[in-house]
Amino acid sequence: MPELPEVETIRRGLTKFLNGVKITKIKILCDKSFIGPKEVAINQKIKAINRRGKALLIDLENGITLMIHLRMTGQLIFRGDENFAGGHPTDSFVNELPDNQTRVIIELENGTLFFNDQRKFGFIKVLETVEVENDKFIKSLAKEPWDMTFAEFKENLMHHKSAPIKATILDQKVIAGVGNIYADEALYYAQIHPSYATGMLKDAQIEKLLEGIRNVMQASIDSGGSTMKTYVKADGTKGDYLRLFAKVFRREGEPCERCGTEIIKTRVAGRGTHICPNCQKEGR
DNA sequence: CTAGGATCCTGTCAGC
DNA sequence: TGCTGACAGGATCCTA
Numbered sequence: 285m286p287e288l289p290e291v292e293t294i295r296r297g298l299t300k301f302l303n304g305v306k307i308t309k310i311k312i313l314c315d316k317s318f319i320g321p322k323e324v325a326i327n328q329k330i331k332a333i334n335r336r337g338k339a340l341l342i343d344l345e346n347g348i349t350l351m352i353h354l355r356m357t358g359q360l361i362f363r364g365d366e367n368f369a370g371g372h373p374t375d376s377f378v379n380e381l382p383d384n385q386t387r388v389i390i391e392l393e394n395g396t397l398f399f400n401d402q403r404k405f406g407f408i409k410v411l412e413t414v415e416v417e418n419d420k421f422i423k424s425l426a427k428e429p430w431d432m433t434f435a436e437f438k439e440n441l442m443h444h445k446s447a448p449i450k451a452t453i454l455d456q457k458v459i460a461g462v463g464n465i466y467a468d469e470a471l472y473y474a475q476i477h478p479s480y481a482t483g484m485l486k487d488a489q490i491e492k493l494l495e496g497i498r499n500v501m502q503a504s505i506d507s508g509g510s511t512m513k514t515y516v517k518a519d520g521t522k523g524d525y526l527r528l529f530a531k532v533f534r535r536e537g538e539p540c541e542r543c544g545t546e547i548i549k550t551r552v553a554g555r556g557t558h559i560c561p562n563c564q565k566e567g568r
Numbered sequence: 569c570t571a572g573g574a575t576c577c578t579g580t581c582a583g584c
Numbered sequence: 585t586g587c588t589g590a591c592a593g594g595a596t597c598c599t600a
Contacts, residue, residue, distance in 0.1 A: 355594045403577045
């Protein structure tokens with residue numbers, strides 16, 4: 285999924301259910317999915333839940349932090365008096381758990397948190413809270429979109445002058461939290477072709493792109509991200525949270541909201557890419 | 569140093 | 585039906 289808005293949505297949701305709650309047991313079903321000694325987290329209360337880029341950081345009272353990265357297919361599903369689910373949206377949000385994609389089970393005083401991950405790219409990692417900032421991934425992460433100035437963004441971009449702009453903004457060292465959905469959405473917003481060479485961008489385009497990244501992510505957070513609520517609507521039918529804010533992502537064949545031209549799907553930087561071929565012309 | 573491709577892993581879907 | 589290859593909301597490692 286799990287790009288910045290989805291992780292932020294999970295952070296907010298889990299904070300509501302897990303803050304101040306004690307972890308009683310951790311069951312690891314897939315060794316690859318849990319890095320470090322689980323014992324240090326047992327019988328510890330959750331003190332705070334933070335986020336950096338796409339990484340979720342669960343701080344415990346004893347100075348331990350559980351860093352969770354969902355990568356492509358991770359999901360966190362809480363079952364208790366109330367239920368909450370976020371991450372890669374699949375039927376596991378509502379199915380009986382554990383299921384065949386459950387990798388770690390964290391039992392708490394007030395319920396159970398399931399870490400599900402079809403492709404096993406994601407992980408939970410045990411760190412000392414004071415060492416989080418020295419973690420290789422966290423350390424190399426650029427600033428959050430809302431903390432980054434135009435000048436910083438431009439400087440980071442210009443380390444990749446010949447790369448396609450889409451590849452550049454997917455680089456977490458350039459700006460934190462952008463993934464395949466928001467890259468496409470932000471480039472559509474700024475009317476820049478994803479293949480355009482980064483070094484060719486004008487200041488006005490860079491400005492618009494940063495604005496686009498912020499706006500599309502904020503719109504997703506405001507719409508509730510990919511949660512159980514957006515996955516299953518109140519009447520029990522399935523929703524699609526992408527439709528709440530996405531203008532191009534998975535909308536190939538539909539008319540562009542701005543000009544009516546049919547949105548197409550293509551391939552840039554090795555990733556599926558959605559554009560309006562009229563609003564985002566090659567070579568600009 | 570950057571750029572681009574392969575790689576980790578499992579499941580699904582389109583096309584024979 | 586059964587097989588095959590492509591692809592998937594991410595990041596790292598390897599090579600040029």
